[in-house]
Amino acid sequence: MIESLLIANRGEIARRIIRTARMLGVxxxxxxxxxxxxxxxxxxxxEAVCIGPASARESYLDQGKILAAAKATGAAAIHPGYGFLSENAEFAEAVQAAGLIWVGAPPSSIRAMGLKDAAKQLMLAAGVPVTPGYMGEDQGPARLQSEADAIGxxxxIKAVAGGGGKGMRRVDTAEAFADALDSCRREAAASFGDDRVLIEKYILGPRHIEVQIFGDSFGDVVHLFERDCSLQRRHQKVIEEAPAPGMDDATRAAICAAAVKAARAVDYVGAGTIEFIADASEGLRADRIWFMEMNTRLQVEHPVTEAITGQDLVEWxxxxxxxxxxxxxxxxxxxNGWAMEARLYAENPVTGFLPSTGPLHxxxxxxxxxxxxxxxEGGEVTPFYDPMIAKLIVHAPSRRAAAAKLARAAASVEVWPVRTNAAFLARAAANADFTAGRVDTGFIERHAERLIPSADPGEPVLQAVARALLPTVGRDPWTALTGFRANGDPDFRMQVDIAGVTHDVTLDGAALPASVAEVEGEMLLFLDGQAWPFSLPRADHAGGGHGPSDGAILSPMPGRIVSVDVEEGAIVARGQKLLVLEAMKMEQALFAxxxxxxxxxxxxxxxxxxEGVMLIRIEQQAEAG
Structure with missing residues (x-):
């Protein structure tokens, strides 16, 4: 066994590798x-070595610095994780040339599968079915247009050197082809330094299915079954699962055999993934599944394969x-059973999935x-790297049970002040079409209206916030009114501030499974994967939760005092502003x-x-004398 291992990566995959290495005594x-x-x-x-500033190009992508760190620490091997240098054949060769063990695919395999057009030609020669398309050397616009017209x-249009959803354009008509080609080429040149493209038939109702394969240096190759990664947003995977829903034994045997054949064609060693596109318009069928590409590394979604097989792929x-x-x-x-993984990202679905960075209070x-x-907790999401906070991985006896478990898990996430896609994930996992297995790569786009949470608090949030505030305010006449109903308990009505907006709430019905916490001086409600800052509304006739009789002005929420407008001994009139309190950039004035x-x-x-601290006490003028 390798004695020492340098991990040329960061974040969760670095921790994942460390966990297994420690178990093996590495x-x-x-x-x-x-x-x-x-x-x-x-x-x-x-042991740890700093290799440069925040820019990945000056640190995690700097091959010289990584190799120097390996030499300085006496590392015997380098594991690249995924992303960064994991599929860089030149780096793999440099590692081996330095006398180190490369924990990854052979450089020759990386090169063979690195360019999509060459990889498809290789797969055709090996008898692996590939998507109908054009992968020729003639890159003239007229030739590409004619090939697209012939395909139908x-x-x-896909960049030959593409990946991660970049350099891809769907074209629905011949008239739109030229503009789409120009756009795709510009993006491909900017992202990969290579503007060559290939043309593929666009599959309607497509499913993204991949097979985990593993090879050793003795020529043996096995598969560890398939994963379905069809739930995607802008070509980025969101929820992955294993096995694939609707996969029968015959189709599984065919796709897994094709994956093993593909791996053998490049003398593969180590962990790899063969990705297929399936036309699932009439269900999964062996004659409607085609090779797309090979990832010559461990995948982000490898935990679902580990869950259904009981194997540790990093140990392998x-x-x-x-x-x-x-x-x-x-x-x-x-x-064994069913597994799902959801990627929890620091992004805000309400604002179009814009990244959200900052401290994790x-x-x-x-x-x-x-x-x-x-x-x-206490760390930070920086703007320099991938915004993934965590992978939520569930395992259950059945697919429906796994989906329900994932929905509950995502709904229970509590993150602040960074915004996340937890509520979006919870809604996706609980969606009726998803739980029924009706998934393809267009699922999120079709269901976006129901999956993206609202920026406005709904009745469940209002009810939960009101219940959280109820013990604090009691039944104060300035913030609540009690009504009467025959043969029933009275409603309790109050006003609450949620994210700076005042709402009237009538408390009725059962309590919700919400969590309330004070975080860095703010009161927060966590419900269904979302976070809501809340407080009592501005009181024009009272401060804090007390009535006018005692004159005690209490802080209605945790915060910072912006200004104090009176002095001790000053005479004040009813409704006069006494001070201003701020929380979450929202100001609240308190009045006499x-x-x-x-x-x-x-x-x-x-x-x-x-919250609840007495700030000022006002005495009636008749008693002041």
Missing amino acids: RTIAVHSDVDAAMPFVTEAD YPVL QLRVASGEPLPLRQEDLAI RLRLPADIRVDTGVE PFDGVVAELKAQAGSQVA
């Missing part, structure tokens, strides 16, 4: 940028890289499932409940105060 070395110095993967490794619209990687044979033969592998992830995360004098002044501008 010493781990982390490399990190300066902004990642306090990240969990750095502190969990046995819609077609997909380290054993194969150490020269050992595959841990199991094909006949020893079987599917609150980070509570479900404790009853597998969670792979690269951050912890009656004519009187400032008998006590405990508020000081600039100070932080907790």
